[in-house]
Amino acid sequence: MDARAISLVRTTFKAVAAVEGGPEKLTSSFYAILFARNPQVRDFFPAAMDVQRDKLVAAIAHIVDQLEDLDRVLTFLAQLGRDHRKYGVVDAHYAAVGDALITALEQFAGAELWTEEVDAAWRDAIAVIAGAMMDAANADDGPPVWQGTVVDHIRALEDVSIVRLQLDQPMDYSAGQYVSVSIPSRPRMWRYLSPAIPANAEGQIEFHVRRVSGGWVSPAVVSNTVVGDRWTMGSPLGSMTRHTAEDRDRLLIASGTGVAPLRAQLMEMASRSVNARVHLFVGGKYPCDLYDLPTLQLIASTNPWLSVVGVVEDEEDPWWYQDHGPLAGPAPIVGQIGKVVAEFGTWSGRDIQIVGSPSMINTTKFRLQAAGVDLSFVHHDPW
Template structure:
C-alpha cells in the first residue's frame, strides 16, 4: 500500500474509534452485518460476543498501526490465520468478513469521511489482511488444535491457579508466545494464555491463570478445573523472545500472572551456557502476587546474567490472604507500581525491553519508560487481544 492509502485507512479507523462508544458500535454493526448475510457463520461463535468484539477492534488497530511496516505485521497475521483454523474458518469466510467490516466502517465514518478513495484504501488493506491469513492457514499441515489432559491443578492464591497439562502430542511453541485454550465448562469460549514453561519433548505445558472478576472463563479455570479433564489447545501466537548470547541485554517487566511468558524465556535461557544480561522487574498489587519469586530467585542465584527485582504496589498483603510473604521477599520488596520503579532506574536505552501483564499495566509501563528516556522502538509487548 502507498503512504496515502495507509494514511486514509488510519485516519478513518481512528475517526470511527474516537466516536463515543465507537469501538462497541463498530463491532456490533460488523457482527450484525456478518451474521445477517452469513447465518451459518454464527454457529462458529459463542452466545456471548463481548470478548470477541474487544479482540476484533484490538487486532484491527494493531494491523492498521503496522501497515507501513509489513515485515512486522505479516508474521502476526500469519499466526492469526493458522490460529483461526480452530474455529472452522475457510477461505470463503474471509470475503464475508471483509465485506461486513467495510459496511460497518462506512456506516459510522459518515459520507464526508467515507469517500471512494477511502473505500478503495480499505479494500487494499483487507485484501492484504485476508490474503496473508488465508495463505498461512492453507499452508499449514498440522492439526488446528491438540487435545490435552489436566494432570495438576494448584491454587497458589485465592484468585490464582497453576494448571499443568499433558498434551496428546508435543506442541512446538517459542518461549514467550501465547496460546488459545478451550476448557470443557466453557465450550467455544477460547481464551489466550501464555505458557509458563518452555516447550518440551515430554509434551507438558503449564499455565498460570488469575481469576478475572466477572469473567466467563478464568473463574471456571481457577475454581473448577479438575485433574483428568480434557482441554483443547490452539496454535501458538506472539513474537516475544530473546536472542542468543550475542544478542542485546534485556529489560523484562512483568506483573502478576503476566510474568508467565518472561518466566518461560528465562527458564529456557537457564539451560544455555551463555546469555545476554537480563534485568527482571516482577511486580504485583500485593506481596502475595509475587508467588513465584522463589523460582526466579533460585534461577538468579545460579545464573549471574539474571537480576531479579521484586516490586509491589502495597507493602502488606490484603486481609483475605492468610499466607504472608516469603521472608526473603519481605526484606527485598520495593513498594511501587512496577513500571514506574523500572523507569526510575534509568533510560534502559541500550537494552531490548519486554513487558507482560494487563493492558493497563503495559500501557502505564510503556509511558513511564518512554518518559524516562527509553526509545519506544526498543519496547516490545504482545498485541493486547
C-alpha cells in the same frame, strides 16, 4: 497500499471510533450482517459476543495503526491466520467477512464520508489482510488445535491458579509466546494464555491464570478446573522474543501472572551454558502477589547471569490473605514498578520486555523513556 489509501482507511476508522458508541455499533452491525448472509459461521463464535466484539475492534485498530510498517503487519496477520485454523475457517470465509465489514462501514459512515475512493482503499486493505491470513493458514502443516488433559491444578492464591496439562502431542512454541485456550465449561470462548515453561518433547505445558472480575473464562478456570478436564489450544502466537538478541543484556519486567512467559524464557536460557546478563523485576500489589518469586530465585541461585528483584506497592499483605510466612530472599522494594525500574539503574542498550496490563505497560514505557531509554529496544505483545 500507498500513503493516500492508508490515510483514507485510518481517517474513516478514526471517524467511526470517535462517535459515541461507534465501535460497538460498528461491530454489532458487522456481525449481524455476517450471520444473516452466512448463518453457518455463527457456530464459530460464542453465545455471548461482547468479548468477541472487543477483540475485533482491538485487532482492526492495531492493524490500521501499523499499516505503514507492512512487514510488522504481515507478521501479525500471519499469526492470526494460523490461529484461525482452530475455528475451521477456509478461504471462502475471508471473503464473506470482508464483504460484511465493507457493508457495515458503509452503512455507518454514510454517503458523505464513504466515497468511491474510500471504498477502494478499504477493499485494498481487506485484500491485504485476508491474503496474508489465508497464505499463512494454508502454508501451516501443523495441527489446527492441540488437546490436553489437566494433570494438576494449584491455587497459588485465592484468585490465581497454576494449571498443568499433558498434551496429546507436543506443541512447538517459542518461550514467551502465547496460545488461545478453550475450556470445557466455556465452549468457543477463547482466552489467550502464555505457557510458563518452555516447549518440551514430553508435551507438558503449564499456565498461570488470574481471575478477572467480570470475565467469562478466567473465573471458571480458577474456580472450576479439575484434574481430568480436557482443554483445547490453538497455534502459538506472539513475536516478542523475535526481537531479542542472545548476546545482548536483557531487562525483563512483569506484573502478576505476566511473569509466566518471562519465566519460560529464563528456564530455556538456564539450559544453555552461556547467557548475557538478565535483570528481572516482578511486581504486584501485595507481597503475596509475588507467588512465583521462590521459583525465580531458585533459577537465579544456580545462574549467576540472572538477578531477580521483587516490587510491591504495599509492604504488608491484605487482611484476608492466609499468611504463609515471609518471602525468602531479599525483601521486595516498595513502590510502583515502572518508577522503581527506571530509578534502579541505566538500561541503555538492553533488550527490554514488559508483560502486564495495558496501563502497566504504558506507564513503565513512559518512565523508561523519561529515564533516557530508547523505546525501539522495548518490546511487548499488542494484546
